[in-house]
Amino acid sequence: xxxxxxxxxxxxxxxxxxxxxxxxxxxxxxxxxxxxxxxxxxxxxxxxxxxxxxxxxxxxxxxxxxxxxxxxxxxxxxxxxxxxxxxxxxxxxxxxxxxxxxxxxxxxxxxxxxxxxxxxxxxxxxxxxxxxxxxxxxxxxxxxxxxxxxxxxxxxxxxxxxxxxxxxxxxxxxxxxxxxxxxxxxxxxx
Ligand SMILES: Nc1c(NC[C@H](O)[C@H](O)[C@H](O)CO)[nH]c(=O)[nH]c1=O
Ligand SMILES: CC(=O)[C@@H](O)COP(=O)(O)O
Numbered sequence: 726x727x728x729x730x731x732x733x734x735x736x737x738x739x740x741x742x743x744x745x746x747x748x749x750x751x752x753x754x755x756x757x758x759x760x761x762x763x764x765x766x767x768x769x770x771x772x773x774x775x776x777x778x779x780x781x782x783x784x785x786x787x788x789x790x791x792x793x794x795x796x797x798x799x800x801x802x803x804x805x806x807x808x809x810x811x812x813x814x815x816x817x818x819x820x821x822x823x824x825x826x827x828x829x830x831x832x833x834x835x836x837x838x839x840x841x842x843x844x845x846x847x848x849x850x851x852x853x854x855x856x857x858x859x860x861x862x863x864x865x866x867x868x869x870x871x872x873x874x875x876x877x878x879x880x881x882x883x884x885x886x887x888x889x890x891x892x893x894x895x896x897x898x899x900x901x902x903x904x905x906x907x908x909x910x911x912x913x914x915x
Contacts, residue, residue, distance in 0.1 A: 734767065734867030736875045738775060742882035745776035749783070749877055750806040752796040754813035756789040757855075763862035764812045764848055767870030768877075775878055790815050790849055791826050794833030797845050806843060807881035810873045813849040814858050827851045844880035848873035 749772060753765050765784070772782055783804055787796040790813030797809050811834060817823045830849055837845045848869055852858045860866045 728861060728866050732867040733861060733869050734871040741775060741875065741878055744878045745778065747777060747807040747878065747881045748781040748805060749777060750800040750804055750809040751782065751784045752793055752800055752809065752811045753784060753786050754790045754793055755786055757814035757816060757858060760814040760850065760858045760862045761812050764868065764870035767863060767868030768810055768812065768848065768874040771871045771874035790830045793830050793849065794837065797834065797837055801837065801841050801843050807884065808844045808846060808877040810846045810848050810877050812870060815849060815851045816855055816858060817853050844884060846873045846877045846880065
């Protein structure tokens with residue numbers, strides 16, 4: 726389904742996990758600032774609308790979308806967050822630079838999702854024209870920042886649930902005590 730067939734800002738609060746105790750990092754590119762500020766506002770407003778505390782939203786700026794990877798990496802290394810949203814807007818120019826920036830940030834964010842434990846949400850517009858970017862940052866197609874915030878809440882919850890499952894299956898490992906394997910019958914000594 727293309728963006729033109731769905732509004733990026735639509736979500737049902739009642740279907741979302743509780744987010745009030747989650748902490749979110751948001752790394753924002755300064756290139757095409759009018760658009761990235763619109764995306765940030767969409768993301769911020771959606772997080773607040775879902776009861777995320779203001780003090781639990783950490784914003785850092787980077788010069789351009791290519792620097793989002795490094796900014797997100799340092800955010801993950803230094804901040805206690807449950808998810809990171811990277812926000813950028815890459816618009817096709819006269820040269821192939823567009824291709825390399827888009828590829829670089831896409832692969833870099835993918836690598837962070839593979840190599841680290843905290844989800845990094847890809848809120849980077851890669852558009853042919855400025856109008857397409859305006860339409861997707863609070864315009865006729867809604868706001869991709871809103872969509873990214875909802876994805877961040879869902880992924881933070883998934884990470885939390887996954888860690889609980891892991892602890893359940895390995896309840897003692899974190900404490901260092903002996904793990905009792907459910908498949909092994911206990912031998913009760915007289
Ligand atoms: N043309 C756009 C850029 N280019 C700049 C790069 O992202 C990067 O900051 C530079 O190459 C230095 O490393 N960035 C955008 O975010 N959007 C563009 O349209
Ligand atoms: C994505 C870019 O870096 C691009 O907008 C720069 O424009 P140009 O390709 O005309 O140098």
